Amino acid sequence: MKVALLMGGRSSEREISLMTGRGIARALRDLGHDVTAVDAADGLVLPAGDEEAGARPLAQVQRLPLRAQVGVVDAPAVREADLVYNALHGTFGEDGRIQALLELAGKRYTGSGVLASALAMHKAMSKRVFMHEGIPTPKWRLFAPARGESLGDAEVAALGGYPLVVKPNQEGSTVGLTIVDGPGGLADAVALAARHWPEVLAEEYIPGRELTVAVLGEEALPVVEIRPKSGFYDYENKYTPGRTDYFCPADLPGPLARRVVELGGHAARALGCAGVSRVDFRLSPQQEPYCLEVNTIPGMTPTSLVPMAARAVGMTYEDVVARALQLAMTGAGSAAGART
DSSP, X not given: OEEEEEEOOSSTTHHHHHHHHHHHHHHHHHTTOEEEEEETTTOOBOOTTOTTTTSOOHHHHTTSOTHHHHGGGGSHHHHTOSEEEEOOOSTTTSSSHHHHHHHHTTXXXXXXXXXXXXXXXXXXXXXXXXXXXXXXXXXXXXXXXXXXXXXXXXXXXXXXSXXXXXXXXXOOTTXXXXXXXXXXXXXXXXXXXXXXXXXXXXXXXXOSEEEEEEEETTEEOOOEEEEESSSOSOHHHHHXXXXXXXXXXXXXXXXXXXXXXXXXXXXXXXXXXXXEEEEEEEEOTTSOEEEEEEESSOOOSTTOHHHHHHHTTTOOHHHHHHHHHHHHHTTXXXXXXXXX
């Protein structure tokens, strides 16, 4: 099959997308597919076998006009492909915009469609869906500092007081996230989050354990527990080998493990996700799981969680990539419908 692999892009998660794309490109070639890797930021075809090294730095691509990314769907490698494998993370790649362009171009693509991608990236909207569906999620408040909105003492108290989680409403990989221990750190945390997105989400902090559930199509995989060796599961702890311990299947009582797995599948379905997704949770000391968010294009780097969960059920990295292709080609992987 002729596959165009979209990677890189112009979001703050560009470097992770390049790492993800490198692994997926290798897996696709090992599976016998004809792969052309394309940097979604500018349409640059990346060198086979050295995709990550062939890409430009984030600072350079962010200076490009947005129309450079719009033109990617008309690049020859994408236009001629049987399928587009979307390995983009974050803004412009995981939020429904590139999905809409691919649908307008009539291209099949891996992963969730336009609406599910947009809902999952918009943390407040996804929480509204979770609440409607009866999926437990931490209390939250959305506000826009640029419009003069702020978080008052009464609102902090309504969220359970300190510590408090403050993060951009639309970002991934914990970019711009702060756990605020007291009122003295709130202003800086809000300013940091607002630098990444104009709307800021303040969220109740749930003490306890970090869990995640990978979902492949309709199948939710075993729970992974994440234990950073220091601090919380931030960008550095996620992507630096040796900084975090992982346990899969997580050491949970059977009924609780089944409940978390069921909630993971429920959350992905509630947003309309397709293909490969991942649902993140906090497990409170009272053994209550709280759904934080759904990732519609989870990482596929050497330290990523989806390949780890897949290994627990006997699947290799290549098996996960092959499954993503299969879901897309059978119509269960995206909403594109292949109108080519």
